[in-house]
Amino acid sequence: MAEATGFEAVVGMEVHAELLTESKMFCGCGTQFGASPNTLCCPVCTGLPGSLPVPNRKAVELVVRTALALNCEVNRACLFHRKNYFYPDLPKAYQISQYDVPIGVNGHLDVRVNGEMRRIRIRRVHLEEDTGKLLHVERDTSFVDYNRSGVPLMEIVTEPDIHSADEAREYLIALRRILLYIEVSDGRMEQGSLRCEPNISVRPRGTDELNSKTELKNLSSFRVVYLGIQYETARQALALEKQRGISLGASATVPGQPPLKVDVRDTALTQETRRCDEPNLKTVSMRTKEYAHDYRYFPEPDLVPVTFEEAWIEGVRAGLPELPAARLHRYTEEIGLSEYDAGVLVEERALADYFDTAARAYGGDAKKIANWMQSDWLRLFNAGGRDWTGVRVTPDALAELVHLQDEGKITGKLAKSVFETAWETGKTPAAIVQEQGIEVVGDEAQLLPVIDGVLAENERVVADIRAGKVGKLNFLVGQVMRVTKGSAAPDVVQRLMRDRLGLT
Ligand code: ZN
Numbered sequence: 001m002a003e004a005t006g007f008e009a010v011v012g013m014e015v016h017a018e019l020l021t022e023s024k025m026f027c028g029c030g031t032q033f034g035a036s037p038n039t040l041c042c043p044v045c046t047g048l049p050g051s052l053p054v055p056n057r058k059a060v061e062l063v064v065r066t067a068l069a070l071n072c073e074v075n076r077a078c079l080f081h082r083k084n085y086f087y088p089d090l091p092k093a094y095q096i097s098q099y100d101v102p103i104g105v106n107g108h109l110d111v112r113v114n115g116e117m118r119r120i121r122i123r124r125v126h127l128e129e130d131t132g133k134l135l136h137v138e139r140d141t142s143f144v145d146y147n148r149s150g151v152p153l154m155e156i157v158t159e160p161d162i163h164s165a166d167e168a169r170e171y172l173i174a175l176r177r178i179l180l181y182i183e184v185s186d187g188r189m190e191q192g193s194l195r196c197e198p199n200i201s202v203r204p205r206g207t208d209e210l211n212s213k214t215e216l217k218n219l220s221s222f223r224v225v226y227l228g229i230q231y232e233t234a235r236q237a238l239a240l241e242k243q244r245g246i247s248l249g250a251s252a253t254v255p256g257q258p259p260l261k262v263d264v265r266d267t268a269l270t271q272e273t274r275r276c277d278e279p280n281l282k283t284v285s286m287r288t289k290e291y292a293h294d295y296r297y298f299p300e301p302d303l304v305p306v307t308f309e310e311a312w313i314e315g316v317r318a319g320l321p322e323l324p325a326a327r328l329h330r331y332t333e334e335i336g337l338s339e340y341d342a343g344v345l346v347e348e349r350a351l352a353d354y355f356d357t358a359a360r361a362y363g364g365d366a367k368k369i370a371n372w373m374q375s376d377w378l379r380l381f382n383a384g385g386r387d388w389t390g391v392r393v394t395p396d397a398l399a400e401l402v403h404l405q406d407e408g409k410i411t412g413k414l415a416k417s418v419f420e421t422a423w424e425t426g427k428t429p430a431a432i433v434q435e436q437g438i439e440v441v442g443d444e445a446q447l448l449p450v451i452d453g454v455l456a457e458n459e460r461v462v463a464d465i466r467a468g469k470v471g472k473l474n475f476l477v478g479q480v481m482r483v484t485k486g487s488a489a490p491d492v493v494q495r496l497m498r499d500r501l502g503l504t
């Protein structure tokens with residue numbers, strides 16, 4: 001690993017997330033993904049002269065929500081700026097963004113990396129608009145689709161507090177989970193609604209040297225982000241070694257992956273943008289990076305500053321759901337779940353909500369509900385591709401099932417089959433138990449005639465038992481279970497049978 005060479009990575013992460021709004025940032029056009037090209041456009045989002053932007057209130061609120069969830073300070077007045085650059089997917093030749101006064105600043109997100117808590121500081125959370133999309137169809141032919149142009153886009157930037165690919169991955173997983181919990185983004189990387197751009201530099205461990213950094217773009221999954229950071233760390237470490245005339249043979253390995261081989265011809269250290277060549281497990285240069293002043297930022301003259309009242313911000317804060325970290329803490333500290341089990345439940349908000357609702361409906365030890373969810377529930381949920389429309393066992397039904405078990409009305413084994421039937425049919429456990437007549441019979445008056453019948457039919461076995469072959473008792477109990485089609489309570493049958501035979 002690159003770490004072994006005595007270098008450490010210094011990574012800052014920039015995440016862009018499209019916001020879950022019905023309409024665009026500065027006009028009323030829709031934001032649906034996958035619509036026919038250029039059907040969600042108007043003079044504002046295609047930058048026609050004379051059109052004027054009107055900010056989307058909902059988008060502003062979603063960014064404030066995110067800023068609060070990431071422990072940021074919210075600026076009471078924020079400004080929009082123009083970020084000027086020329087590119088065919090940007091019809092105005094500038095992007096309306098935020099510059100020196102963004103919505104949120106100075107936050108943090110704590111993430112667990114290999115069992116240790118790490119605090120990643122959040123430098124800023126700001127609001128801007130997305131660009132259009134270029135479709136390169138063949139050589140010399142490209143199309144542009146402006147449906148995405150002007151979709152509300154949030155940018156979340158960390159301080160350079162990330163020092164490994166593992167930390168980057170955990171940060172991204174935790175951040176994405178929060179965005180989903182607070183319902184500001186759908187977090188779909190494959191549709192481009194969540195995009196990550198790490199910037200990476202390398203320095204000798206223990207120094208605060210600043211070397212030129214590279215930025216990775218167009219990363220399609222967290223796995224690619226991980227690979228890209230691994231590779232860049234190794235490549236830049238090798239470059240530093242070369243510069244200093246030492247050779248330590250940097251290479252990087254990713255668990256479960258072939259070792260990354262650094263291309264020794266590609267070790268110039270320069271500020272540039274690179275992309276990840278996933279099949280070849282490496283990064284390649286795209287272009288040298290524009291510097292901030294190239295964008296000629298200036299305040300957007302068509303928009304006034306957006307100001308927030310304290311009470312409104314507090315209203316947004318009060319509307320935040322319980323966040324994953326708080327839930328994890330509650331599940332481990334108050335309910336007594338293991339860190340792992342609690343982690344599985346908080347992974348997805350709907351799952352944690354389901355658990356909470358079922359535990360409340362049950363009213364007893366919530367661990368019993370958790371046990372069901374960890375085993376059969378999640379097994380079937382995962383088998384169905386984690387599709388919530390396939391979940392027909394309601395939280396109330398799960399609570400009812402555990403109650404039936406508590407009351408001794410069904411055995412653990414029957415409970416499993418009742419659960420599966422409930423999962424398939426959506427019927428309640430009580431209805432299934434009644435329909436199938438599988439309620440456990442523990443009533444002595446009902447069981448005694450059956451027991452006496454079995455004893456009368458098996459005189460030879462009874463004689464053997466009386467002669468000391470007590471092991472044959474199981475055979476008789478089995479006969480009672482057969483006659484009652486498995487509904488007799490085995491412990492009650494045992495006890496009554498022993499009574500009848502005069503065994504102690
Ligand atoms: Zn529009």
Ligand code: MN
Pocket residue numbers: 016128155
């Ligand atoms: Mn941006």
